[in-house]
Amino acid sequence: xxxxxxxGLRWYVGAGxxxxxxxxxxxxxxxxxxxxxxxxxxxxxxxxxxxTAFTAVGVRAQRGPSSAIGHSWWEIGLRQFRLHKSAVLGxxxxxxxxxxxxxxxxxxxxxxxxxxxxxxxxxTPSWGHPxxxxxxxxxxxxxxxxxxxxxxxxxFLSILIAVTLGVVVGAVAGYLGGWIDGVLMRIVDLxxxxxxxxxxxxxxAVFPPSVFLIVAILGLTGWMGVARLVRGQVLxxxxxxxxxxxxxxxxxxxxxLARHILPNVLTPVIVAATLGxxxxxxxxxxxxxxxxxxxxxxASWGSVINxxxxxxxxxxxxxxxxxxxxxxxxxxxxxVGDGLRDALDPRHSE
Amino acid sequence: xxxIFVILHLAPGDPTSxxxxxxxxxxxxxxMRKNMGLDQPIHVQYFQWxxxxxxGDFGYSFSESRPVTAVVADHLPNTLLLGGVSLVLIFVxxxxxxxxxxxxxxxxVDSVLTFLALLIYSVPGFWLGLMLVLLVSSxxxxxxxxxxxxxxxxxxxxxxxxxxxxxxxxxxxxxTIALGLASAAGVARYMRGEMLEVIGQDYIRTARAKGLRExxxxxxxxxxxxxxxxxxxxxLYLPLLIGGTVVIEVxxxxxxxxxxxxxxxxxxxxxxxxxxxxxxAAIVLAGNLLSDLLYAAVDPRIRLDARE
Numbered sequence: 286x287x288x289x290x291x292x293g294l295r296w297y298v299g300a301g302x303x304x305x306x307x308x309x310x311x312x313x314x315x316x317x318x319x320x321x322x323x324x325x326x327x328x329x330x331x332x333x334x335x336x337t338a339f340t341a342v343g344v345r346a347q348r349g350p351s352s353a354i355g356h357s358w359w360e361i362g363l364r365q366f367r368l369h370k371s372a373v374l375g376x377x378x379x380x381x382x383x384x385x386x387x388x389x390x391x392x393x394x395x396x397x398x399x400x401x402x403x404x405x406x407x408x409t410p411s412w413g414h415p416x417x418x419x420x421x422x423x424x425x426x427x428x429x430x431x432x433x434x435x436x437x438x439x440x441f442l443s444i445l446i447a448v449t450l451g452v453v454v455g456a457v458a459g460y461l462g463g464w465i466d467g468v469l470m471r472i473v474d475l476x477x478x479x480x481x482x483x484x485x486x487x488x489x490a491v492f493p494p495s496v497f498l499i500v501a502i503l504g505l506t507g508w509m510g511v512a513r514l515v516r517g518q519v520l521x522x523x524x525x526x527x528x529x530x531x532x533x534x535x536x537x538x539x540x541x542l543a544r545h546i547l548p549n550v551l552t553p554v555i556v557a558a559t560l561g562x563x564x565x566x567x568x569x570x571x572x573x574x575x576x577x578x579x580x581x582x583x584a585s586w587g588s589v590i591n592x593x594x595x596x597x598x599x600x601x602x603x604x605x606x607x608x609x610x611x612x613x614x615x616x617x618x619x620x621v622g623d624g625l626r627d628a629l630d631p632r633h634s635e
Numbered sequence: 636x637x638x639i640f641v642i643l644h645l646a647p648g649d650p651t652s653x654x655x656x657x658x659x660x661x662x663x664x665x666x667m668r669k670n671m672g673l674d675q676p677i678h679v680q681y682f683q684w685x686x687x688x689x690x691g692d693f694g695y696s697f698s699e700s701r702p703v704t705a706v707v708a709d710h711l712p713n714t715l716l717l718g719g720v721s722l723v724l725i726f727v728x729x730x731x732x733x734x735x736x737x738x739x740x741x742x743x744v745d746s747v748l749t750f751l752a753l754l755i756y757s758v759p760g761f762w763l764g765l766m767l768v769l770l771v772s773s774x775x776x777x778x779x780x781x782x783x784x785x786x787x788x789x790x791x792x793x794x795x796x797x798x799x800x801x802x803x804x805x806x807x808x809x810x811t812i813a814l815g816l817a818s819a820a821g822v823a824r825y826m827r828g829e830m831l832e833v834i835g836q837d838y839i840r841t842a843r844a845k846g847l848r849e850x851x852x853x854x855x856x857x858x859x860x861x862x863x864x865x866x867x868x869x870x871l872y873l874p875l876l877i878g879g880t881v882v883i884e885v886x887x888x889x890x891x892x893x894x895x896x897x898x899x900x901x902x903x904x905x906x907x908x909x910x911x912x913x914x915x916a917a918i919v920l921a922g923n924l925l926s927d928l929l930y931a932a933v934d935p936r937i938r939l940d941a942r943e
Contacts, residue, residue, distance in 0.1 A: 478923055
């Protein structure tokens with residue numbers, strides 16, 4: 286029972302910290318309530334949901350596991366996943382990062398785009414500016430926080446597009462087979478053999494830069510791996526007895542695909558998506574670093590590094606901190622991806 | 636290839652806008668457009684371009700004011716040098732580290748290296764490059780004093796032939812590390828898995844049962860077989876490497892194709908951009924072909940004519 290209390294404690298501390306943040310930033314909370322800033326409202330909603338969820342999870346953790354033995358595939362997977370200490374650490378970091386992203390308007394000490402070259406140009410990190418300021422006097426911590434919002438959103442949205450496209454193409458190619466399969470797979474080969482970054486740079490350079498464009502093209506150039514994966518799985522599942530049974534029952538192809546085949550393909554797709562987000566974030570950072578990504582003054586991790594590039598010797602902090610943020614995020618995604626693969630893939634379980 | 640052409644011509648703005656100057660009368664601008672063939676309908680431009688580039692003529696670079704072929708000829712060897720050295724580094728370091736990890740599975744060395752590999756694998760190359768520049772210029776590596784930009788020293792022309800090679804090699808060190816380290820970590824991760832799989836095979840037990848020394852078993856029996864599938868990684872990492880050259884060459888001011896592409900894009904120099912992208916694609920395709928052939932040559936179980 287004592288261990289149960291301890292297990293709950295962690296979550297209560299989380300809820301308490303969120304409450305403390307709300308009280309500490311009460312001026313800004315009041316400001317948001319009277320205003321109509323969407324990001325601010327999201328932050329408030331996150332506060333409320335976060336406190337409730339943390340408390341609820343804490344209470345549950347205190348009560349201990351609900352049943353001694355879990356039998357469902359998800360429960361087994363979850364138990365396997367929990368054994369992976371590094372993967373759990375990854376989840377925790379990602380949880381913190383997502384919270385920070387959602388709470389950005391409350392967390393960030395300054396306006397990320399407020400310029401003050403006269404008073405606060407290239408200040409070294411201090412209590413007032415924990416990550417220093419850049420050449421225009423903008424607070425780097427605020428820019429990293431706001432940049433994280435852009436970078437993570439781009440990562441999530443683009444992988445959503447990529448996975449959807451990949452699953453559809455892979456499922457169609459694998460299920461229908463024949464010349465459709467041939468054509469689709471040649472297209473996959475074509476895209477795979479072309480260096481992604483070169484394609485991205487070329488496309489981005491000729492269109493007016495915007496966040497939507499980046500999301501779209503990252504999505505449209507990241508689906509091939511998933512498509513190949515899904516096709517392979519569908520090819521092998523297609524010949525199973527239960528699919529033949531479904532066909533004998535007279536179900537249409539679309540229903541068989543959606544209800545009987547795709548749910549069984551989900552595992553490797555989730556793993557691929559988790560690992561893919563890391564890659565998408567890296568690609569966005571590279572583009573923004575080249576000045577071809579998110580348009581200034583909007584901050585993304587890559588563009589902050591790009592800003593700091595010219596002032597490397599006078600201000601190492603401008604390039605270092607956003608880079609560390611990228612590394613931390615991508616490492617977490619890779620840890621979680623590895624953990625998921627080991628946990629969900631029955632071949633890997635000991 | 637057609638893809639590149641379509642993308643480039645969908646874009647608003649044309650190269651003459653880079654020369655835009657209020658003092659140039661519109662008639663002259665119009666004449667310039669005509670001289671460059673930009674007044675033709677798009678399909679005429681396309682077929683003209685396809686015909687000429689297939690015969691090896693990539694046109695005339697607007698921004699450099701000389702034939703694209705000449706510009707590319709200046710830059711291609713530099714990129715091949717950088718990419719080639721990086722590729723060797725990636726596979727030699729990656730395979731070595733991965734093999735060491737597998738042999739010492741679950742030891743402290745293994746877990747430290749596994750963590751390091753994951754960490755390095757997640758580091759963006761350009762940032763690693765910047766941090767290396769920072770490290771070198773901070774003087775922490777004072778005795779090394781590696782150059783952080785360009786390919787040749789200002790006094791390159793006055794050096795002896797051997798000195799010139801050494802000079803370029805010194806300039807190569809940092810870009811190669813920044814370009815290759817992440818991929819090397821990826822190869823190491825893969826190699827560890829492959830090697831572990833091979834070590835679990837029956838023929839390794841047989842080799843051990845014969846009384847061979849452990850080092851011989853590992854080197855002659857395990858390593859050789861584990862190296863086979865790694866060759867197929869070449870096709871996977873080559874596009875990554877080529878894409879990386881753009882960013883790395885910009886960071887280190889390396890006079891290669893990646894920087895050329897970047898500068899060409901900023902200058903809206905279509906012929907240059909198409910030629911550069913085309914060449915990159917060609918390099919990757921050649922690499923893929925090479926890796927397939929290599930795989931077939933090394934692995935007697937695969938015969939090229941028996942495929943599909």
